[in-house]
Amino acid sequence: MSIESSVGKAFAPGHITGFFEIHDDPDPRRKGSTGCGVVIDGGIAAIVTPGEEKTEISLDGVSVNADTTRSLIEQIVDLPVHVECTSSIPIGCGFGASAAGALSTAYALNDAFSLGLTSNQLVEAVHIAEVSNGSGMGDVEAQYFGGVPIRKVPGCPPYGVLDRVPSPSFEVHCIVLGELSTGSVLNDGGFMREINSAGRSALRSLLSRPTIANFMELSKQFTLKCGLASDRVIDAIEAVGAAGGMASQAMLGETVFACSDGSVKEDVLEALSTFAEVTTYNVTSCYQHPG
Ligand SMILES: Nc1ncnc2c1ncn2[C@@H]1O[C@H](COP(=O)(O)OP(=O)(O)O)[C@@H](O)[C@H]1O
Ligand SMILES: CC(C)(COP(=O)(O)O)[C@@H](O)C(=O)O
Numbered sequence: 001m002s003i004e005s006s007v008g009k010a011f012a013p014g015h016i017t018g019f020f021e022i023h024d025d026p027d028p029r030r031k032g033s034t035g036c037g038v039v040i041d042g043g044i045a046a047i048v049t050p051g052e053e054k055t056e057i058s059l060d061g062v063s064v065n066a067d068t069t070r071s072l073i074e075q076i077v078d079l080p081v082h083v084e085c086t087s088s089i090p091i092g093c094g095f096g097a098s099a100a101g102a103l104s105t106a107y108a109l110n111d112a113f114s115l116g117l118t119s120n121q122l123v124e125a126v127h128i129a130e131v132s133n134g135s136g137m138g139d140v141e142a143q144y145f146g147g148v149p150i151r152k153v154p155g156c157p158p159y160g161v162l163d164r165v166p167s168p169s170f171e172v173h174c175i176v177l178g179e180l181s182t183g184s185v186l187n188d189g190g191f192m193r194e195i196n197s198a199g200r201s202a203l204r205s206l207l208s209r210p211t212i213a214n215f216m217e218l219s220k221q222f223t224l225k226c227g228l229a230s231d232r233v234i235d236a237i238e239a240v241g242a243a244g245g246m247a248s249q250a251m252l253g254e255t256v257f258a259c260s261d262g263s264v265k266e267d268v269l270e271a272l273s274t275f276a277e278v279t280t281y282n283v284t285s286c287y288q289h290p291g
Helices: 067-076 097-112 119-133 139-145 182-186 189-208 212-226 231-242 262-273
Strands: 008-023 032-050 056-059 062-064 081-087 149-153 161-164 170-178 246-249 254-259 279-283
Touching: 008 097, 008 139, 008 189, 008 212, 032 097, 032 139, 032 189, 032 212, 067 081, 067 097, 067 119, 081 097, 097 119, 097 139, 119 139, 139 149, 139 161, 149 189, 170 231, 170 262, 182 189, 189 212, 212 231, 212 246, 231 246, 231 254, 231 262, 254 262
Parallel strands: 056 081
Antiparallel strands: 008 032, 032 081, 032 149, 032 279, 056 062, 149 161, 170 254, 170 279, 246 254
16 A cells, blocks of 8 residues: 555554553653553544654544654654544543544554554553553553553553453443543642552452452542542442442543443432433443343
8 A cells, every 4th residue: 555545544442541650661651550440432533644744643633742642653754744633532531542542543653554563562662652641541451451450560561460350241330520631630639549558459459359449449439549530430439339229430530430220220310410420331241141
């Protein structure tokens, strides 16, 4: 395919982190987070074409800086490109949008320009872009792994080690109450001490009982311990609990995510909808119930 006619298209899913711990390292490939979250069917789609004088990125039709995506592009191509992103997740609200935007762009560039890179190589480039911009620490590994990824060892392949909470597909219901900048939290030493100690003990407990119910409970305890939750986030989490469901804060966002047994789903949706509009996503996981 000639450069003039190259078009690449790809989609990458969002990832909601329930709890995490940051591990520093001078090597960006080894720096990252451990923790657990859910990969959802909403995410970011990218269409890539050759650019003219300079690289241009748009998000839902508006021209954006998109520093993480820009650093990713600079690592894998040396010509200007045009990237059109379309998002079905909120940006800056704990859905891993920066990683989803860069990962979909990476796949689309690989396709458009026949770069011949493997998935692991693309994930590595996105991971380096995320870590060096401070926009995420482990979302991209989770997004490429799918389901309910447990990040046991930080970093991109071959350093990071992942596993999954085994579960059939299920729904998560989300409300967004505001934005929270990932960078500002990661740079706050006070928050990070609480986060790291709470994240470490949550991972240990999850590995001794890897179920969705335990993941939700540990995520809630993490939220309460690390001191990031606003009163409204805590009120919404409690309202879901009172309706018979389980909820926690999406890290790092002013967002609440919830799941429930089918029997109380309507009550959980009603409780959440008193705070904000509810969006439901699907989490595809390891296996199906036989019926
Ligand atoms: N391709 C992209 N699509 C959407 N947002 C992107 C993209 N690349 C970088 N970003 C940036 O990512 C930032 C949001 O990331 P962050 O604050 O980590 O929140 P989250 O990842 O939870 O959405 C936004 O400022 C946005 O401009
Ligand atoms: C929690 C966070 C550090 C940030 O997540 P987000 O705000 O969604 O980019 C994530 O990247 C992780 O490593 O778990």
